[in-house]
Amino acid sequence: MDIDARTLRTFREVTLTGSFTQAARRLGYSQSSVTAQMRALERQVGEPVFERLPNGVRLTHSGIVLRDYARQILTLVGEMETALRRPAANPPRLTVGIVPALAYGQQLARVTHIGRRLLSGVQLALRIMGTAEVHDAFKAGAIDGALVLTVVDADDPADLLGEQQYADRSDDLTEVRLQEVEFVPVTGVGRRPGGHGRQVVIADPDCPSQRWLPEFLRLRCDSPPEIHELGSMAGVRAATQSGLGCAMLPTALAADHEEAGGLRPLPGVPRMRWNASLILGRHDTRPAVDRQNLTETLRQATALGRAARPAVPAAEVLGGAGLGGEVLGGGATALDPDTSIAS
Structure with missing residues (x-):
């Protein structure tokens, strides 16, 4: 053969x-x-x-x-x-933006470790930036790619980064979907029962994974929760453990701390999933092998951080009419009518 x-x-x-x-x-x-x-x-x-x-x-x-x-x-x-290739005094540099929801310690370590193997001869530089900053960073030439979260099954290019404001810009960018990443709603073990939904801790107000929980609680409780924006998943996790509020964390990040007794699942709120996607410039002139190896690096890194437990696409919950105890797709169940998360 x-x-x-x-x-x-x-x-x-x-x-x-x-x-x-x-x-x-x-x-x-x-x-x-x-x-x-x-x-x-x-x-x-x-x-x-x-x-x-x-x-x-x-x-x-x-x-x-x-x-x-x-x-x-x-x-x-x-x-x-x-x-x-002829060794270069200054190896080519590949700068990748990563949104905070995917920029926690283990995830960054996986990207770096796999990148050293697949992108040998290329200097991989990671930049943590908010979802809303990604397009401007491309426009300024500050990044060559971006690892972001997008909505599962959103086929409209206008939803590329989860915002309609990108509709007139989507022709400049292309999306490569890598893996579905699961997020789990958590609260601190010492959190007062019944007070789970009054305060939400987030890392990036424009990221679909971080917008989802405040919106879910607003629809369920008929009033918006107080939001604390901390800019990093490490900060979100620590604040949640300390009892400041509830949060949506990547399951891989929350798991160790659940086992250690610092976090517990938020009652009545389903696990959710979003796409980890690589965003690239449509007219990028970088060698194809570098783009392919970057794609494979991020695909493998996000796969290692993916949890196997069932979760629900965000659109199936917020896009549906039933938030009052109906069964949601993907094996998760909405809040029981007798459960109050904002009392």
Whole structure:
């Protein structure tokens, strides 16, 4: 079997997008070229690697096996290409903005550790910035990419960063969805029973994961909670543990502190999930291998921080009419009518 790296990269893009058309658009190929490459690939494999669907494609069992090996092969090819480049006195710099909701200690460490392996020969610089700052940072040339949270199943480009204000700007940016990240509503163990919903601690007022809980409590309690904005998830976690209020934390960040007895789930409020997405400039001239390796770095880093427990897309709760004890999608249940979180 003789499969070249170009074909494997095309195959990887099809698996990421689920569509020959979308893969062709991202790679700058014609759709017929992608289709021809994938047919040739299937002839070499000896059986179909894609199941053709009305609106795209899905991997067969052989396709799943090939995908896992292709990921390893392309990682090695990228490392070889980097190693064969002439050493530079000043390695190329790749600056990535990360919103506070994804910029807690373990997550930053994962990005750095994986980036050292996949982005060898490139200096990766991380910048923590609010969601509202991302577009201006792109415009100023201050960042090459951004790791943000977006709404699950939001297909409208106007919702790229969860704000309609980006509708007239979305042509400048493109989104690569990486993983769904789960968030859990928590409060401090010593918090007075019944006072959970009066105060909410947040890290970024423009991030969908941080806006969700205050809005949920406002709709449930008919009055807005008091909001404390601290700018970092470490600050949010510490303030919540100390009893200042409740918060939405990434499950991976909250888990250790729940076990240690510092946090507990907020009664009657479901776990939720949002997309961790990489935002890139649509007309970025950086080498394709660097963009691909950055995408894979962030995909692996967010996957390691992803929890397996069921959660609910935000739109299924705030977008629906039932906040008074009805069953919500994804196995979570809304507040019991007899439960008061703002009393």
